Amino acid sequence: MKNRILSHDASRRSFLKRSGALTIGFTLFPVLQADAQQGPANAMKPVTDEAGHRFDSWLRLNRDGSVVFYTGKVELGQGILTAFSQIVGDELDVAMTRLRIVSGDTAQGPNEGVTSGSQSVEVGGRALRTACAKARARLLQAASQKLGAPATALKVADGRISAPDGKTVTYWQLLGEDLETAAPAEAPAKPVAQYQLVGTSVPRRDIPGKVTGAPAYLQDMRLPGMLFARVVRPASPGAKLLSFDEAGVKALPGVVAVLRDGSYLAVAAKREEQAIKAMRALKASAKWEETDSLPPSGMDLVAAMISAMPVQTTVINEKKGETPAGAKTLEALYSRPYQAHASIGPSCSVARFSDGKMEVWSHTQGVFNLRTDLSKVLGLPLQNVIVRHRESAGCYGHNAADDAALDAALLARALPGTPIKLQLMREDEFGWEPFGSAMAMRLRGAVDGSGRIVDWQHEVWSQPHSMRPGDSDGINLLSSWYLAQPFKAASAKNVPPPSGGSDRNAVPLYKFPQQKVVNHLITSAPLRASSLRTLGAYGNVFALESFMDEMAALAGVDPVEFRLRHLEDPRARAVIQAVADKAQWSSQPARGSLQGRGIAFSQYKNQASYVAVIADVAVDRASGDVRVSRLTAAVDAGLVVNPDGLRNQIEGGLIQSASWTLREAIGFDRRRVTTASWADYPALRFPDVPAVDVVLIDRPDRPSLGVGEGAQGPAAAAIGNALANALGKRLRDLPFNAAGVKALIA
Template sequence: MSLKTSPRIADWLTARDGRLVVHSGKVDIGQRISTALVQIAHEELGVPFSEIDVAPVRTDEAPDEGITSGSNSIEQSGHAVRMAAATLRARLVAWAADGIGGAAQDWTLRDGLLTHAATNRSLKIVEVMAQLDPDLPVDPKAIAAPVQDAFPGAAMRGLADMVAGRFDFIHDVDVPGMWHARVVRPPHAAARLRSVAPQVRADLEDEGARVLRDGSFLAVAGVSEWQTVKAALRLARACDWDAGAGLPETDVFAAFAPENARRLMVIDGTPQDIPVPEPLADPDHVARFERPYLMHGALGPSAALAVWSDDLLSIRSHSQGIYPLRDSIADSLGLRLDQVQITHQPGSGCYGHNGADDAAFEAALIATLMPGTPVLLKWTRDEEHAWEPYAPAMATDLAVTLSQGHQISALSAEVFSDTHRGRPRPGPDRAGAGRLLSNRLRATPVPPPPPLPNMNNHGGMHRNLEPVYAIADRRLVKNLMPGVVHRTSALRCLGATTNVFAYESMMDELALRAGESPLDYRRRHLDDARALSVLDALAERMRARPAPTGDGTGRGIAYAQYKNQMTRVGVCVDLAVDDLGQVHLHHVILVADAGRVVDRDGLCAQLEGGFLQGASWALYERVTWDRDGITSRDWDSYPVIRFDNIPDFDIRLLHVPGAPSVGAGEASPGPAIAAIANAIHDATGLRLRRMPFDADSILRQALAD
């Protein structure tokens, strides 16, 4: 996709002020894609890291690469930059050989110079770039530079500034004449604003604040940030809300049933609208696995800067998809696309579609009501917890038939979930505008579009519904349950979280039933040599560290390949469960095959971070609500993993230089959850099938067993 929409070398690589500039439409959200792109450009062109910049990601300037999601950045942008750089390398050498002399192989690229070996004549690469045709196309089959293990890794971009407090997050923007803004939220999604006490509004305006209202969307802006925070609290107390029927107190897991759902068969990872065959007649093993609504829970609440000036709406946002967001905001406000410009500026880690896009639109909405004034809108912790689009609750029902020797002969898997696709992007029914939160509240609302099933290969809830194991007879069903309770969208891994948790728990149960080791039982259902290599390496590390033997201790393993085509991960977790039902993570072995490794340290960071996010979901996280609104509104009511439960890590990367580089950012959470569930079973005999495995759940299950 990336090279189709941006086919020229100059779309990806340019020279400016004597420096090489890398362009990408993918944004750095802490996954270190900008570091990896610099690494790739360095490997192909021999330009020192210190002479390479990464261009800001801005609409109309950056390649349109859609959304930074799905662990696709290294395969899309990384591949595009590598092919652009490899093409450029060949062109530079050809230019030198033709224009100056010598054979192509006599010219080398190193230290930013194009050098003729025999004569030692050198030219600066960025200067030669200026001599080339700016419309040169990227050769999508260009020969990449050979892998050299001695490549020094690029330092993580931004890190030196982060440790000194100098890294510019969106929250830190300060431009002349800037005002601060806060939104006053309804008690819950079903409530609408009846009125605002006129005296309070008048008092606030007398004190210099601006109160802005469009239907049930209400905001306040002021020069001082703290005064604006206080004004928002006063304004909130002055609101009269019609709470309507309140939030539905639905038991979502009970609602997940075929008769309530839009059903699609999943064949080779892709949904098809064909009749669903009958379930397995007499399965040998049946189990359901569930996860609650989860939040992204960024550490820094969402924020955006917007200014409406000279018929141009300029926005700075930490959105993962600036082009689709631009289109959605233009549609919302009746503007042409060229009247909206969005520049990416880092927020805190998002892990999917959080409040970033909504905040950008709300800042824009406020800015258009205050022409000429730059407005920095920040959400509060309470707003982020209560109003970001959640990851949908999910259930995966598994049933298998076993043949002689406990081999799985037939499998039925049914996954249930609301949509994972709530990002604002253009589509039927004004889908882009309708997915921006505050459009639902305006005087002329744009309602959310009815969710359509994601029909992409391994998209949405059916990501990793296709098992990695060799099972010939498969009945895989996707059940879309639109509008169960909350607004939902994409969270790291989409459906793979629950599906991998389900499969890898089941494999453990079946191994026990067969009286085999969990490793061996998986091995005999795998025919992928690279998967077996991962398990072999895992087994070797496990032998080096005997399983824990103390009271309440356990060991569990899991294996998965993200989307059945990206990074392969094997995990082994050692943990202990105490008498209070609390799980203490002790040690993690993680083996991964991500193909050709670009940024070794960054890859390890993604695998560790993914494991810990999975562990946090597994042990702690759950959105809660009642009729009157969301009740998990801070870090006490929505607990997450903290430093006091961080295990030691032993990470092994299987370097496969000949294989393409594949994304790893979402490869480890699913196996982390399953390995933890399996280790809890090993420690206690309890089989946890609903996340989170918190002390309450474990004690309740212990009593029930």
């Protein structure tokens, strides 16, 4: 499709005309979500592909020498805006100091769906690279005409284009030319060999402000006349508000408003400590009607998931064959608990309602999805809701950030013209955020006399792993369910293939002659669950790779050799061999020594980065505490954009997984979540952090692959396999807490 100069709305179009800016829009990937907002009637019609997906301006060159690039992906602490800057700088041949970024803004940027699934560099980076290649082609063609030299003979350095005869012109001098038709039909990206920035460890753009204490986070925002707010969550899920002391709370110092709408209750005050005091008073006076609606806990939860909860059963993958006579068989049941995002800072949002328009600042991972649900709940036209991302405490998944945005918007609507900053309390975050779903995985298998797997069966029981805002058949914002005119939550559904949700990574990459993978999606959620980093891959890879070790033991084969003999993908084999070489796999501790070593592998979503992990653990005989002393990983993520950033992602994933695997689980009884503070939710502390060693396999001839969620699953399984190696017995239920481990020590 022909390139066009695009604008988002009439005012922006007018600005571009005045400034002479070059704006690039193009048709790209059909996986990106369409933006339902069509803009004002007099706006230029946006370019769309055959499926109707819209792609607005990704790039703007200004006469002042600056370059603005737009992305729908947002910074969550993973360093993607730095990586994007490297891609843009290289593809355009401009210095990174010229670059400015607009990220996650529904009023300006492209709709790239949600920042999730480790797709930022893989998909968002590809989008920017394509936009820059097309912009560069336009500019070079225009320069060719102006300088009288073939475009192929021109060279560019920081936006200055030079001809062989020494004549030059800058990008900025070309902005007045007719650039719309200047580019050829095809504008391929640069060869990797010409990159100067991609492949280097450029320092992160976002770190200096965070280190020096500059205003960097959403919590730092201050707007003139802003009020501070708190919400009072129900006493338990499904509870109905009967009464509260409204007059007494309104009389407290600084209180400006108390908002009740059905069972929704919130307060706004002039100062933050006044809002907290008023919230505590409201909470103490509130009377609720409650029921026991939550499931049993512990192993009773696993039993209930398998036999008592309503499920939708789907065969995900099946390959039929025959199990030979005499094959050795094995069956095992694994489980993971409900786990929290456990953001260091509780969720926050700022909202302002003025002239019929709602403006919201949020650390949501999906600004467009959130805008859709806010529009429905508030009864506002979609174009009258603007959501802008602001960075906050990292969460990597659907935590309470979107809920806080609705809470702030409800108060802002009640107090027009007044900015509202609403922050959750720690007990709100732990008690009401959408958790990573508990899971049960039952595996069965058989090995023949030659030590090869001849049958593989994998069943998984789980709630959905993505109940984010933006669903077409319901509202996935907590407070909307408690209003006087409540909205219904979206129905349970799985993330479609190939990514998958509860079944993510359940299909083995190994080659077996007979296999069957079945997903039992729990359709009536007893506890709220949604996206936690890796979705179902954490539980499925833990079970799959633990079972591979158990099958290797059944066959009497070394775990590394056993995996290699069942793998055909050369990249999968390479990461396993690389991590085995780096960690000197042959020097495994003796089984039963209370020191152990284990290996695990996966390709995230069977289509993203390849990661193999070796864990070294030691068990304290007296206490049963497990210490992970070292985690070694090998990673193949295709073309590496920023080596240091990639290592950071893998290192963080390894440590996060170690915490999940050894410590983390949400507590609850039949009425409410009992985890309310850090004391109730043990997480890995600094003295317990293992040493990490990451080997990168750079493949500059292959596309970049998503890496952020690649390490969590194999790290958990590697720790589990190392623990079995240390104890001579296996724990199959996460987390591996001291009580469970001590019970196995002879």
